[in-house]
């Protein structure tokens with residue numbers, strides 16, 4: 001991985017202050033660029049939401065606001081508060097995710113958020129009763145656990161037994177009940193297949209199956225229209241550095257053709273994107289504290305581990321990795337370092353799960369250098385085990401242009 005010049009100079013500037021260095025460096029320019037790109041290329045009716053679970057840092061929310069995103073996908077009350085603090089209105093929030101508490105739903109209903117995406121019948125009834133108490137109506141989408149999945153995706157959200165949404169096979173029991181709840185305005189469907197998908201055809205195939213399901217529902221239930229269709233997130237990024245970024249233009253063209261084929265021109269289509277918008281905006285940087293050989297393999301021990309950057313261990317993948325040479329003096333003669341070899345990177349935690357990367361080829365590295373992991377802007381710090389062993393949190397440094 002080539003570290004951009006301005007990122008490397010920011011790292012050097014902060015790392016040379018004499019303290020052990022652990023930080024995320026953020027540059028939100030790619031997020032703004034990508035939102036603008038989607039607004040330009042997507043067919044009419046497509047609305048882009050930022051899935052803030054990817055990175056809830058205020059700089060990301062501000063960048064999304066500046067780029068004029070349609071709104072924010074939230075999955076907790078904490079996220080709702082952060083989005084509002086950043087300047088989004090409740091009417092720009094869509095709320096997904098299983099297990100929404102009574103307090104969370106109350107806030108949503110009282111503040112008239114845009115849509116709540118219902119994940120179960122219990123949730124539908126809870127919202128109905130809240131709306132009755134405050135004599136209001138709430139727009140909802142129904143999240144379906146579709147009977148299909150994308151097999152090679154990093155994480156799947158539909159197909160098989162899942163905690164997300166209502167099984168497609170149970171639709172004929174669940175939908176009439178939901179339609180009978182008079183305080184809920186049924187606006188359409190939410191079907192999120194998978195995250196981290198690089199193959200455009202796979203995601204488009206998912207769109208087609210959702211369009212088929214929409215047609216079936218509208219034929220079967222007279223007077224019911226799905227005027228909002230939410231495809232969730234899913235655009236992948238090139239963690240393995242194969243030169244295969246998600247081809248957004250091909251997706252936009254395929255979706256436009258499909259909308260035409262199904263005569264769905266008057267509908268709204270929602271994309272709730274996290275990874276594709278945020279990943280390129282972050283680098284996790286951590287000082288190399290120790291290097292040693294264990295049974296023939298080099299172990300590189302860094303100041304931060306899964307307490308700061310859990311994603312590589314959780315997903316069993318390597319992120320693009322580079323080293324910034326800091327020219328630190330040697331501690332003793334014979335001190336080990338890395339020269340053109342494949343090594344293991346771990347953190348300081350007392351668990352062998354504390355892995356940052358494995359079998360990653362490194363040209364050269366020494367104790368005191370900074371290991372830099374790229375594409376760390378999405379699902380970085382917010383997905384990490386920050387409390388384990390009570391180490392200090394890494395800094396979050398935002399680069400301004």
Ligand SMILES: Cc1ncc(COP(=O)(O)O)c(C=O)c1O
Pocket residue numbers: 051053054073096097192194195196232233234235272273274275276
């Ligand atoms: C409901 C929902 N929407 C959107 C996203 C964002 O997905 P991605 O980061 O793949 O774009 C997620 C991620 O888990 C999600 O659960």
